[in-house]
Amino acid sequence: MEGAHVPLKGWQQAAVALGSALGALMDPRRADLIAALGETTGKPAFQRVLQRMKNSSEGKEVLLERPHVVSAQVSHAWDLPESTFGSAYV
Structure with missing residues (x-):
């Protein structure tokens, strides 16, 4: 899985987040869209969890x-x- 991460610019992340959110609202069974939404919007939550783990x-x-x-x-x-x-x- 090494090298699978593709860095996105801010506008690209916003586009993926918006498209994923709309797609997931239309079909909540699309786990791939829900995962993409989480990956593009979840950094602050991830940082908080990581800090709690370190503490x-x-x-x-x-x-x-x-x-x-x-x-x-x-x-x-x-x-x-x-x-x-x-x-x-x-």
Whole structure:
């Protein structure tokens, strides 16, 4: 996935955000549009979360370890009830 990031100018980010928002409103099942909207508008929220992680001992540990979520660790999520986060994740 290295090199997959394409830097955008401010007006390009605004265009992607607006197009994604409109597209997601027309079809909320379009997870790709919702993800694009989050990526283009979520930097302030990401910075706040990152700072909170850096300020907590558990957050610092996660940032240092950089654990990977692998199928074997979350395979039980397939058996969770439909209304749970785990079910939505899988």
